[in-house]
Amino acid sequence: MLSVLFTIINFAFTVYQFMVIAYVLMSWVPQMRETGIGQLLERFVEPYLAPFRRFIPTLGFIDISPIVALIALNFAQSGLQTILIKMSQM
Numbered sequence: 209m210l211s212v213l214f215t216i217i218n219f220a221f222t223v224y225q226f227m228v229i230a231y232v233l234m235s236w237v238p239q240m241r242e243t244g245i246g247q248l249l250e251r252f253v254e255p256y257l258a259p260f261r262r263f264i265p266t267l268g269f270i271d272i273s274p275i276v277a278l279i280a281l282n283f284a285q286s287g288l289q290t291i292l293i294k295m296s297q298m
Contacts, residue, residue: 210296214289221285225278228253232274256281
């Protein structure tokens with residue numbers, strides 16, 4: 209049962225990471241954010257990116273907050289995996 213949960217959580221994190229990457233790449237073509245998919249990604253990704261954008265300044269025209277957000281998401285995934293592994297050993 210725990211392996212199924214482990215797989216589902218990993219899949220969800222991976223999908224969300226790709227959503228963040230796709231949303232960031234869409235910023236290179238502003239018309240893409242106006243499409244239905246762009247607006248859907250904005251609803252899911254922007255609330256997660258907003259706190260990082262508040263604290264991390266842009267470097268000229270480069271916004272590095274999505275990179276930091278992806279690293280934080282990776283740490284959260286690793287932490288959750290560790291917790292699930294510890295739970296399965298009990």
